[in-house]
Amino acid sequence: MSTASRLPGIVTTDHVFQVPLDHQAPDGEQIEVYAREVVAPGRENDDLPWLLFLQGGPGGRANRPLGRDSWLVRALDDYRVLLLDQRGTGRSTPATRQTLGRRGGPQQQADYLAHFRADSIVRDAELIRRRLLGEGGRWSLLGQSFGGFCTLTYLSLAPEGLREAFVTGGLAGLRTSAADVYRAAYPRVARKNSAHYSRYPQDVAVVRGIAAHLAKTPARLPDGGILTVEAFQGLGLMLGSGTGSHALHYLLEEAWVDGVDGPELSDSFLAGAQAQLAFGSGPLYAVLHESIYGQRSVDEAGTGWAAERVRGEFPAFDAALALESGAPVLFTGEMIYPALFETDPALQPLRETAQLLAERGDWPDLYDLERLAANTVPVVAAVYHDDMYVDTADSLATADAVAGLRAWVTNEWEHDGLRMSGGQVLDRLIRMARGEL
Structure with missing residues (x-):
């Protein structure tokens, strides 16, 4: 049963989903993925579009809001937000030194963790989307840093689940070693x-x-x-x-x-x-x-x-x-x-x-260049000039490779601009997506 809580300026609801460890074997071992729904008070029953947030990392849990803070200041004007604890993190089935020993030796642990990359995270999200929104429902996506990498994988694997995508500091090189x-x-x-x-x-x-x-x-x-x-x-x-x-x-x-x-x-x-x-x-x-x-x-x-x-x-x-x-x-x-x-x-x-x-040398490819070149999902991205974590040249090359992607290049913020700007970065991206800028 979902649990609702009230914090200053927000109402949160807990969700726990059973997902396959290996989405290629849906009837095999299951793990849990946790997500926190966040909505503005008084709008709990409104028919709001969903915004899925994918955190940076890898291995980072979603942010824990203390109220209507950070980028939620802007997001909750228009969206019902879902903060996803990506598999292995936060309240999802944990993957740590304390739990991985139960899998067996190093080889068994490595085989298990091979299912914890962006492709599996995207397939988790698609399963969750169908359960929350129905088969035909589409949601918006906000990917910060590694979450932006996952966004590119989402656009490669399941663009039909997305109505729009926002990326902040996370346009990875598509063919960069x-x-x-x-x-x-x-x-x-x-x-x-x-x-x-x-x-x-x-x-x-x-x-x-x-x-x-x-x-x-x-x-x-x-x-x-x-x-x-x-x-x-x-x-x-x-x-x-x-x-x-x-x-x-x-x-x-x-x-x-x-x-x-x-x-x-x-x-x-x-x-x-x-x-x-x-x-x-x-x-x-x-x-x-x-x-x-x-x-x-x-x-x-x-x-x-x-x-x-x-x-x-x-x-x-x-x-x-x-x-x-x-x-x-x-x-x-x-x-x-x-x-x-x-x-x-x-x-x-x-x-x-x-x-x-x-x-390990058999990692599946994460990005479908042909599908990205034919992309029809509106995508807008903040590219931070001289970002220490993500190469600007790679980001701009990727922006050119994804059809319809609009990039905003700025040196006003560092890599954490989404969090530090009090909603300004997200507001600009939303306005770009709507054609206001």
């Missing part, structure tokens, strides 16, 4: 580092000091994880958001305290670093991260830890060289490295599973 993704990403991350150090030049010395300390003595995090130099560099993930550079600076400025034996990394800093770096609340982000780019027609041999392989082409990210030469130590971005599965307690049990997924 994982290695090419990171080959384009490292220079963008370097530019974000440069901008951060220009804004906070005092952080150059602070970061070098922390890196030098960790090179000699890796630190123990509160959850038992190990903060190595490479893990510390992962704080660069923060640099791709609108306020991330400032938040990183504030974290760094409290890095040191005078302990009994002299300067040491503060508990406050270590707790803050753990909050940014630990994967306990979202292990699938690490385990499946490169798999979202896997397509047999592009990466025939598998993704193969592409971020690690390509990193060697960019020696500026080598902390040891930076410390030796006196150069700034650069943070990395959303890159996932094998070493993280050695130091993070949430990932350690999944090390062999992740290795098998990295070696």
Whole structure:
């Protein structure tokens, strides 16, 4: 039975759906997918169009609204919103170190997780659409970041279920290999580092000091994880958001305290670093991260830890060289490295599973270029100029490849513009879809 709740400015209703683990075997094992319906008070019984929201990730649950906040400020003017916890996340059947061990060994776990990519998420959504709206019902789609990748897969697999689609920071390269993704990403991350150090030049010395300390003595995090130099560099993930550079600076400025034996990394800093770096609340982000780019027609041999392989082409990210030469130590971005599965307690049990997924070479293609070229669904997209997470050139090439897609290129917002703009980004996309802009 669905449960309804009232929060400031919204009414929410819980939904739980049984879906096949493998949609090619609909009578086989079933898993649960959770979704939260959100509507403006007083409009619960109105005949509103549905808007499905697909969260960024992979492995990220849908946002938990505290009221009519963020982009819901605009969406609830016109839509009944469905926030989907993509399979394996949030209140859907979880896929974590605690649950995956029940599947068997690493091979069984990898085979299970092979069903957790965009194609399966889209087929879950189609099953849910038919149950909520009926066979002929169509809904609108809002895809943020990885949710935009899923939107392109939706347009490839089941465009008949969509009346319109909005994409924010999520136009993936349709035929871009994982290695090419990171080959384009490292220079963008370097530019974000440069901008951060220009804004906070005092952080150059602070970061070098922390890196030098960790090179000699890796630190123990509160959850038992190990903060190595490479893990510390992962704080660069923060640099791709609108306020991330400032938040990183504030974290760094409290890095040191005078302990009994002299300067040491503060508990406050270590707790803050753990909050940014630990994967306990979202292990699938690490385990499946490169798999979202896997397509047999592009990466025939598998993704193969592409971020690690390509990193060697960019020696500026080598902390040891930076410390030796006196150069700034650069943070990395959303890159996932094998070493993280050695130091993070949430990932350690999944090390062999992740290795098998990295070696997997038979990933089905996620995008149908012919179908996208003949697309008739109205699609509008916000492309953030110099987005740290999604390559602008790839996004614009994809915009050209999808018939009828209108792109708005802006440098007013970073990758999290949908969340940070208080509804402005979504409002512009809605107006574009309606021909008002």
